[in-house]
Amino acid sequence: MKCSAFFAVHATLGSLQLASAMPHQVRADLDSCLNAARLSTDFPGSSGYASASLAFNRRFHYSPAAIVFPASDNDVAVAVTCANSVNLPVSARSGGHSYAAFGLGGHDGSLIVDLSKMKTIKVNSDQTATVQTGNRLGDIALTLFNSGGRAMPHGTCPEVGVGGHSGCGGFGLDSRLWGLLLDQALSAKVVLSNGTLVTASSSENSDLFWAIRGAAPSFGIVTEYRYKTYPAPPSNIIFTYSYTVSPTTASSIFSAYQDFAKASAPPTLGLQASIGTPKSGNKVSIALTGVFYGSKADFNTAINPLLAKVPQPQSTNIKTYGWLDSLQVLGGQGLNTTIIPDGSDTFFAKSLMVPQETPMTQASIKSFFDYIGNQGASSDTVSFPKLEQDFGH
Numbered sequence: 001m002k003c004s005a006f007f008a009v010h011a012t013l014g015s016l017q018l019a020s021a022m023p024h025q026v027r028a029d030l031d032s033c034l035n036a037a038r039l040s041t042d043f044p045g046s047s048g049y050a051s052a053s054l055a056f057n058r059r060f061h062y063s064p065a066a067i068v069f070p071a072s073d074n075d076v077a078v079a080v081t082c083a084n085s086v087n088l089p090v091s092a093r094s095g096g097h098s099y100a101a102f103g104l105g106g107h108d109g110s111l112i113v114d115l116s117k118m119k120t121i122k123v124n125s126d127q128t129a130t131v132q133t134g135n136r137l138g139d140i141a142l143t144l145f146n147s148g149g150r151a152m153p154h155g156t157c158p159e160v161g162v163g164g165h166s167g168c169g170g171f172g173l174d175s176r177l178w179g180l181l182l183d184q185a186l187s188a189k190v191v192l193s194n195g196t197l198v199t200a201s202s203s204e205n206s207d208l209f210w211a212i213r214g215a216a217p218s219f220g221i222v223t224e225y226r227y228k229t230y231p232a233p234p235s236n237i238i239f240t241y242s243y244t245v246s247p248t249t250a251s252s253i254f255s256a257y258q259d260f261a262k263a264s265a266p267p268t269l270g271l272q273a274s275i276g277t278p279k280s281g282n283k284v285s286i287a288l289t290g291v292f293y294g295s296k297a298d299f300n301t302a303i304n305p306l307l308a309k310v311p312q313p314q315s316t317n318i319k320t321y322g323w324l325d326s327l328q329v330l331g332g333q334g335l336n337t338t339i340i341p342d343g344s345d346t347f348f349a350k351s352l353m354v355p356q357e358t359p360m361t362q363a364s365i366k367s368f369f370d371y372i373g374n375q376g377a378s379s380d381t382v383s384f385p386k387l388e389q390d391f392g393h
Ligand SMILES: Cc1cc2nc3c(=O)[nH]c(=O)nc-3n(C[C@H](O)[C@H](O)[C@H](O)COP(=O)(O)OP(=O)(O)OC[C@H]3O[C@@H](n4cnc5c(N)ncnc54)[C@H](O)[C@@H]3O)c2cc1C
Pocket: 001, 003, 004, 006, 056, 091, 092, 093, 094, 095, 096, 097, 098, 099, 101, 102, 103, 104, 115, 133, 154, 155, 156, 157, 159, 160, 161, 162, 163, 164, 165, 167, 168, 169, 170, 171, 172, 216, 217, 218, 220, 221, 222, 223
């Protein structure tokens, strides 16, 4: 899933909402509380406020009460305590890549705790990594690899923040091999809603540790994670088999892909199907693409059962990369987010999960591709969604 061109429908922009007025006294009290702790803050009207309150997904416009930029765990605790003292809701923002701008609260009037000043990343002597939650995935991958060739599983977009990504999942093509990013957490530092900083792990506040691995935004602000890491695979084979075919042929390719992913794809193979509609109607484009973590010989053994069940691809692309180069190719950009400034998009996205035990039936696959190739192609949305299906464990 490339960051620039993922499953997006470019819809019309929502209308810009005017800042909902915050009572003067609330603003003054919040300002003096944050100021007493010397926290840098953007209030409505300040020079940084307009850009700091922009959502990555420009369909959404929210006006936070203020955006505060803590530099330490204690600063985060102070910010939460200040918000409590004036009864304001709080939301953390890590990379800001929430599909629905939940890093801006998902509504007007929150105090946003922007973690972008908290960017420490350290690989410890026991090969665990300590990562503050202001970091983005690309910078984490770079630092881990440059500290003894280490790696972790996570999504492909370098600009996604670790706070949201690790708090709710974190799925990458390497997740069949290693799990989700949240599975790698060994412990976390968390500021609770009452402003108390605690450590959560399997032996300390274990119920909180369980809860933050999947629902972190509902339980606190994680300021730092300690993660398990892995030796980066030396050989990463990125492959794409592409077709532009009739809906019926696309259905049979997709069925073969689904059967293969369910029955015989090894964990070293990360796989996805990207489906789209070419300009000329009644055809569907489908690309079976992914990464194999291992040698060329083992890749051939792994992929041959799938290739035996699908037509000869119209185009094939297979290349072997080192770890960082493979991440860069998947992300479609460099990994250092200081050098590549954050982008934006305007999109609507929706996800459907199919349980492994009850995958899509032949009938549902057929009607899905018939729709994509017919009504889908003539849909009046500016660009019809590029659908992707990833297989987890
Ligand atoms: C272009 C793009 C590509 C993506 N690719 C993938 C992918 O390959 N795999 C995948 O699994 N997902 C992917 N995602 C989804 C992404 O993982 C989630 O949107 C994630 O929540 C973004 O994290 P963030 O920190 O950037 O977002 P934010 O908007 O900062 O935060 C998202 C949510 O988490 C909360 N939060 C943030 N930091 C913390 C914290 N420290 N403690 C507690 N709560 C916190 C926020 O309040 C908000 O509710 C992609 C998203 C985009 C926009």
